[in-house]
Amino acid sequence: MIPRFFIKYKLEIIFIVFIVAFAALFLYEQNAQTQAKWEGSDDQGSAAIEATGYTPWIQPLWTPPSSEVESLLFSIQSGLGAFVIGYFFGFYRGKRDSAKPA
Amino acid sequence: MHIMEGYLPWQWCVFWYLVSAPFIIYGIYLLNRQVKEHRETLSLLAVSGAFIFLLSSLKMPSPVVGSCSHPTGTGLSTVLFGPFITCVLSVIVLIFQALFMAHGGITTLGANDFSMGIAGPLLGYVVYRVAKAVKLNIFVNIFLVAFVADLFTYVITAIELAAAFPATHGGFLISFETFFAIYAVTQIPLAIVEGLLIALVFKYIVQSRGDILVKLKVLTPEQATKITEGFK
Numbered sequence: 001m002i003p004r005f006f007i008k009y010k011l012e013i014i015f016i017v018f019i020v021a022f023a024a025l026f027l028y029e030q031n032a033q034t035q036a037k038w039e040g041s042d043d044q045g046s047a048a049i050e051a052t053g054y055t056p057w058i059q060p061l062w063t064p065p066s067s068e069v070e071s072l073l074f075s076i077q078s079g080l081g082a083f084v085i086g087y088f089f090g091f092y093r094g095k096r097d098s099a100k101p102a
Numbered sequence: 103m104h105i106m107e108g109y110l111p112w113q114w115c116v117f118w119y120l121v122s123a124p125f126i127i128y129g130i131y132l133l134n135r136q137v138k139e140h141r142e143t144l145s146l147l148a149v150s151g152a153f154i155f156l157l158s159s160l161k162m163p164s165p166v167v168g169s170c171s172h173p174t175g176t177g178l179s180t181v182l183f184g185p186f187i188t189c190v191l192s193v194i195v196l197i198f199q200a201l202f203m204a205h206g207g208i209t210t211l212g213a214n215d216f217s218m219g220i221a222g223p224l225l226g227y228v229v230y231r232v233a234k235a236v237k238l239n240i241f242v243n244i245f246l247v248a249f250v251a252d253l254f255t256y257v258i259t260a261i262e263l264a265a266a267f268p269a270t271h272g273g274f275l276i277s278f279e280t281f282f283a284i285y286a287v288t289q290i291p292l293a294i295v296e297g298l299l300i301a302l303v304f305k306y307i308v309q310s311r312g313d314i315l316v317k318l319k320v321l322t323p324e325q326a327t328k329i330t331e332g333f334k
Binding site: 018026078081090091 | 103104105106107108109111112119145146148149151152153154155156157158159160161163164165166168169170171195198200201202203204205207208209241257259262267269277280281284285288289291294295297298301302305306310311332333334
């Protein structure tokens, strides 16, 4: 018999195992590939376009002044998303619990 | 998958705007109808949109390749609301990133929405329907949808760029190889993580709002009960 715990949390376990494997592989590769820069694929794409001799014909209206400001804005984006997800899952949970007879 | 502002010749910007526009217009129509006629699904719509917001902001390292990229998060809303509504939700995220982070761009919005909001989710939706028809396990199905929608988005970006910048020697295929290596290969591990995460979240949605999933015709009432019982 498989313990109940493994049935109840089957998907969580698969997810955590994969994330740990992902992190371990990343740490290994980080040491193995000393020349890797771990830069964004979007920036590599832009660099590959520039390598063909192309120059962008228009600039963004506004560019974050530093990578710190940029990561702040990305964090705000994640925060907004996580807030909405947490809000509704909490709301569902509360609704379900209060529907049960005390 | 973001093509940066100005990095696509204007003819291609116009072309991708024209291709994307009908999908976005039809998506807005469907979105309005969904909200008016099935108000109870609004909260799940918000959660689906929030997942695109959250996942597309996470730049993750891709082991083996040695670069970083981000998931798209479009799998959940593709399954729940279909590819057209997903395309509208993606536009919102892409405009946000173009204006505030200079990530992507307004001129390239048509091309970026075609890859992230239209082509990826459309193929994901095809996978969803086929897997459903052959009665594949629903969690495996959702994993595949999210994986395909994510990965295919980056394949399309590579095609868009290869079409706009064919190599002088060898043309489209040679530059497709270059862009494919940059975008799609990096994306494989991330697409797996995204697929697993969306499948996990789907379990929570079945447990908390199985009734809405039945209304959205994702599950039959029997399936919803069976899944909830299966995790007890």
